[in-house]
Amino acid sequence: NVMHLGNPTNTIAVLNRYGFSFQKKFGQNFLIDENVVEKIVRDAGVTKDDFVLEIGPGIGTMTQILCENAREVVAVEIDDKLIPILTEDTLSWYDNVTVIHEDILKLDIVKLANERNGGKPIKVVANLPYYITTPIIMGLFESHVPLDSITIMVQKEVADRMQVGPGTKDYGALSLAVQYYAKPQILLNVPASCFMPRPNVDSAVIQLTRYEKPPVEVADEHLMFRLIRASFNQRRKTMTNSVGNSPELSVSKEQMAAALEKCGLSATVRGEALTLAQFAELANVLSEDTG
Numbered sequence: 086n087v088m089h090l091g092n093p094t095n096t097i098a099v100l101n102r103y104g105f106s107f108q109k110k111f112g113q114n115f116l117i118d119e120n121v122v123e124k125i126v127r128d129a130g131v132t133k134d135d136f137v138l139e140i141g142p143g144i145g146t147m148t149q150i151l152c153e154n155a156r157e158v159v160a161v162e163i164d165d166k167l168i169p170i171l172t173e174d175t176l177s178w179y180d181n182v183t184v185i186h187e188d189i190l191k192l193d194i195v196k197l198a199n200e201r202n203g204g205k206p207i208k209v210v211a212n213l214p215y216y217i218t219t220p221i222i223m224g225l226f227e228s229h230v231p232l233d234s235i236t237i238m239v240q241k242e243v244a245d246r247m248q249v250g251p252g253t254k255d256y257g258a259l260s261l262a263v264q265y266y267a268k269p270q271i272l273l274n275v276p277a278s279c280f281m282p283r284p285n286v287d288s289a290v291i292q293l294t295r296y297e298k299p300p301v302e303v304a305d306e307h308l309m310f311r312l313i314r315a316s317f318n319q320r321r322k323t324m325t326n327s328v329g330n331s332p333e334l335s336v337s338k339e340q341m342a343a344a345l346e347k348c349g350l351s352a353t354v355r356g357e358a359l360t361l362a363q364f365a366e367l368a369n370v371l372s373e374d375t376g
């Protein structure tokens with residue numbers, strides 16, 4: 086007897102019933118295409134063994150399908166206007182879902198995974214609010230949430246950035262961070278017509294499958310990520326200049342030039358030309374030299 090919401094008619098019916106109006110500041114673009122919703126859940130590989138965290142359930146369009154496939158679902162939604170719609174209406178049929186009214190960036194997800202899933206790896210599935218895509222992804226990785234995979238709808242351009250390697254204009258700190266922690270794979274391009282209201286950008290579903298062990302060995306992860314940020318903060322500059330001047334880390338131009346030389350790299354190389362393995366090697370040299 087559940088009414089699925091993945092079409093314009095049913096979505097509009099729910100919105101009208103509650104007099105809901107979209108809030109731009111929360112990045113609200115609800116899915117109105119059942120095929121896309123079902124494909125995301127299927128590609129996420131959600132089974133009755135899984136604990137799924139959904140970030141931003143909206144009116145519960147994808148949450149319903151997640152509930153039908155997962156063991157347990159926790160959906161975290163910031164907008165108080167959506168909470169009664171979810172708990173009293175669209176998700177009221179399901180007994181394996183908990184709606185948490187909270188800002189995802191403030192929630193202790195490690196604690197949640199420990200309490201609800203015995204610290205075993207969870208799956209994250211979401212049509213993300215695009216204004217905080219990067220902090221959400223970085224937060225999940227850096228806080229060491231036990232993760233199996235992250236399957237998310239993001240802006241197409243951001244999905245591209247997560248996948249590319251050196252020498253392309255989209256390559257940057259996000260590419261390197263994602264690729265240190267996970268294997269990225271774009272699964273689906275999604276046109277603006279699949280959302281209400283329509284976003285001004287194209288979207289894509291990307292899956293990030295967590296590595297058990299990162300593909301490179303780094304003595305000091307934190308140092309490597311500061312090095313990466315410093316290199317890309319001033320994209321046009323050589324690494325010697327951008328890192329040597331950066332408040333991110335206390336490495337002089339001379340130290341930087343020496344480290345580059347030790348790694349067999351030119352003193353005039355730019356960060357955008359370096360692979361993850363080269364950043365790792367540089368960070369290892371710098372942590373030996375600077376203590």
Ligand code: SAM
Nearest residue numbers: 111114115116141142143162163188189212214
């Ligand atoms: N999952 C729904 C769907 O696909 O139709 C809605 C997706 S919509 C792109 C993003 C959702 O995230 C909205 O419901 C929005 O209110 C919610 N949201 C925005 N910022 C949030 C935050 N900081 N924490 C939790 N949820 C947030």
